[in-house]
Structures are given as C-alpha cells and as structure tokens.
Amino acid sequence: MIEGIRLRRAHIDLVSPFRTSFGVETTRDLLYLEVFGGGTAGWGECVAMSAPMYSSEYVDGCEDVLRRFLLPEVGSDTTAQSFNAAVEGIRGHYMAKAVLETALLDFWLRCDQVSLATFLGATQPRVRSGVSVGIQPSIDDLVRVVQGYLDDGYLRIKLKIEPGFDIEPVRAVRSTFGDGLLLQVDANSAYHVSDAEHLAKLDDFDLLLIEQPLPEEQVASHAQLAKVVRTPICLDESILSAEVAREAIDIGACSIINIKPARVGGYLEAKKIHDLCFDRGIAVWCGGMLETGIGRAANLALAALPGFTLPGDTSASARYFQRDVTTPFVLRDGHLDVPTGPGIGIDPDLDYLDSITDRMETIAIARG
Numbered sequence: 001m002i003e004g005i006r007l008r009r010a011h012i013d014l015v016s017p018f019r020t021s022f023g024v025e026t027t028r029d030l031l032y033l034e035v036f037g038g039g040t041a042g043w044g045e046c047v048a049m050s051a052p053m054y055s056s057e058y059v060d061g062c063e064d065v066l067r068r069f070l071l072p073e074v075g076s077d078t079t080a081q082s083f084n085a086a087v088e089g090i091r092g093h094y095m096a097k098a099v100l101e102t103a104l105l106d107f108w109l110r111c112d113q114v115s116l117a118t119f120l121g122a123t124q125p126r127v128r129s130g131v132s133v134g135i136q137p138s139i140d141d142l143v144r145v146v147q148g149y150l151d152d153g154y155l156r157i158k159l160k161i162e163p164g165f166d167i168e169p170v171r172a173v174r175s176t177f178g179d180g181l182l183l184q185v186d187a188n189s190a191y192h193v194s195d196a197e198h199l200a201k202l203d204d205f206d207l208l209l210i211e212q213p214l215p216e217e218q219v220a221s222h223a224q225l226a227k228v229v230r231t232p233i234c235l236d237e238s239i240l241s242a243e244v245a246r247e248a249i250d251i252g253a254c255s256i257i258n259i260k261p262a263r264v265g266g267y268l269e270a271k272k273i274h275d276l277c278f279d280r281g282i283a284v285w286c287g288g289m290l291e292t293g294i295g296r297a298a299n300l301a302l303a304a305l306p307g308f309t310l311p312g313d314t315s316a317s318a319r320y321f322q323r324d325v326t327t328p329f330v331l332r333d334g335h336l337d338v339p340t341g342p343g344i345g346i347d348p349d350l351d352y353l354d355s356i357t358d359r360m361e362t363i364a365i366a367r368g
C-alpha cells in the first residue's frame with residue numbers, strides 16, 4: 001500500500017555544456033518522485049529542463065501540475081494503469097505525468113519483485129549505446145569531441161545541427177571517420193519546409209536519419225520534406241502519443257521514431273508506440289534527456305524491447321556527470337547492461353542524493 005510520496009528538487013552539473021539548436025544546458029535541474037509504503041520505494045525522474053525550449057514543458061511547471069492536478073489523484077492502491085485512466089482528461093503535461101507514472105510502476109513492480117524490463121517485454125540483456133554530440137564552437141572541436149566518444153567505444157554518433165552548422169560539420173565528421181561510422185543528425189525543429197533543398201544536401205553523407213528537422217506541430221510538412229530528402233526522417237518532438245505516431249506513419253511523415261517515454265506520458269504509452277512500430281516495420285530507438293541513473297535505468301529497460309533496432313541516446317553515466325546518483329552505468333563494448341533487479345532495478349545513493357538536494361517534501365496521499 002502507498003503511504004506517501006516524496007517530491008525532491010535537486011541539481012547536478014553536467015561534465016560539459018550541451019548545446020542544441022534551442023539553447024545550452026550546463027546543469028540538470030532535477031525533480032524526483034518517490035512513492036513509498038511498507039518499506040518499499042518507487043522512483044521517477046522528471047526529464048523537463050529548466051526552460052520550455054525543447055517543448056512547452058519545464059520543470060517548475062511540472063512541479064505545479066503535479067501538485068495541483070496529478071498527485072491529488074493518487075490513493076493508497078493507485079497503480080500506473082489506474083493513474084493514467086484517472087488523468088486522461090488532463091491535457092498535455094506528458095513529462096509531469098510520466099514521472100508519476102514511472103514512480104508508481106517502479107513501486108508496484110518492486111512489491112511484486114518483477115523488473116521493469118520483464119514487465120515491458122524486454123528481450124535483450126544489454127543495449128547498443130550511441131551518443132549525442134552538442135553543437136561545438138568549431139568543426140575542429142567537433143571532430144575532437146567525436147574522436148573522444150569513439151575512443152570510449154560509442155557505436156553511433158548523433159550530431160546536433162542548426163542552420164549555419166549542418167552540412168560542413170557533417171561532411172567533416174564523415175570524411176574523418178569514414179563510411180563505417182553510424183552517423184545521424186538532430187535539428188530539434190530548427191528548419192522550415194522551405195529548407196528542403198538545403199537539407200537534401202545531407203543525402204551525400206549516408207546518414208541513418210535526420211531527426212525532427214521541422215517544428216513539432218508540422219507533422220504533415222515532414223511528409224512533404226520526405227519527398228525531397230532521401231535520408232530517412234525520424235520524428236521526436238512531434239510524437240506525443242501512439243495515436244500521433246500512427247497518423248505520422250500513415251501519411252509518410254517519418255520512417256523511424258525516437259521513443260522518449262517522458263515525451264509521451266510514460267512507459268505504458270511508450271510500449272504502445274513500440275508495439276505499433278514493430279507491427280508496421282518502423283525502426284525505433286530510445287532517446288535521452290540527460291537523465292541521471294534513475295531515469296536512465298528505466299530507459300534501458302524499454303530500449304531492450306525487440307523493436308529497438310537502432311542504438312539509442314542511452315549513454316554511460318560518465319558522459320553526463322562526474323558522479324551519478326546511482327551506481328554508474330558503464331559502457332562495455334559499446335553496450336550498457338539492462339538492470340535486472342525489481343522495478344527499475346537500481347537505487348539512488350541517498351547520501352549523495354541528499355547532498356545535491358535543494359528541498360524535499362512529503363506529500364500526503366489523497367485517499368486510503
């Protein structure tokens with residue numbers, strides 16, 4: 001039985017600034033939820049950033065929605081499934097919903113001694129790891145940073161691009177590291193459909209995919225773009241549910257999907273998207289939002305499902321933090337192990353977590 005929920009706000013520095021087409025991240029502004037009862041605790045990590053630049057969500061906003069609308073729906077016997085049913089009428093706020101869904105899933109799976117990987121239907125004991133490389137001050141810097149990640153053993157490189165930092169950086173990386181490198185790019189919505197001819201220049205570099213070139217709302221424009229650009233289009237920000245995924249696939253807006261559980265309201269919806277794509281022959285891979293070990297553990301469970309045929313942005317702890325809040329995830333032969341313990345399969349180091357915590361509050365549950 002659930003006895004209460006702790007909401008914790010904390011912060012942790014990134015090992016290096018991470019620049020995308022929408023901004024620079026230097027510190028993760030963290031929100032964790034801990035659903036507890038009977039000596040068991042289930043954890044969730046909110047992926048929203050400090051400012052609404054990737055999507056409309058931001059971490060203080062998530063806290064507000066959680067306090068006003070989502071946490072009041074939790075009673076002593078609320079499960080992830082009953083929570084989702086209860087909040088169906090609350091529109092949007094996927095990242096806020098996801099952190100609570102995950103903490104509930106983790107709590108009940110730990111009570112049942114079942115791993116999240118098993119619960120979701122994972123078939124792989126470890127997952128292939130890629131790395132997302134931020135926009136660098138120069139092409140020389142970029143080549144150096146990519147070299148470092150390849151030396152670490154990463155199996156696929158994703159380059160962040162934006163207008164003015166796209167064709168030439170990609171050309172440099174492809175020519176330096178050769179045709180064998182698994183390479184893809186991510187624009188985070190920075191282009192317009194009228195840039196189609198420009199983006200088609202990327203076709204020369206044998207990329208795995210171009211991720212989210214156009215704004216989130218412009219799903220149909222991606223279908224238009226796909227007629228001009230040969231490189232497969234992958235959607236991230238646009239895919240907010242299995243329903244949107246189905247429509248995007250139907251109209252030819254994407255041939256690959258980046259699944260981020262938090263972007264779609266949690267792991268249950270993420271699994272639906274996986275299953276849909278699996279049936280339709282659409283490749284998927286697991287995105288990342290600079291998660292600490294708590295969020296990373298859960299993502300690895302999902303990334304172990306059979307449809308995840310492309311390496312994800314599920315990198316090792318050392319790519320992000322000097323010290324992670326859990327036992328670090330370590331890259332071995334370019335892979336990360338999928339946790340096997342109950343729930344998300346890993347516990348935070350509470351002393352360390354306390355040392356980076358800014359404030360914490362126990363929230364009484366509404367019913368039961």
Ligand code: NPG
Binds near residue numbers: 025188287288291
């Ligand atoms: O390795 O976790 C990671 C980061 C992967 O590039 C990554 N995330 O748009 O997919 C994205 C991007 C992102 C970064 C989004 C920061 C939001 C903030």
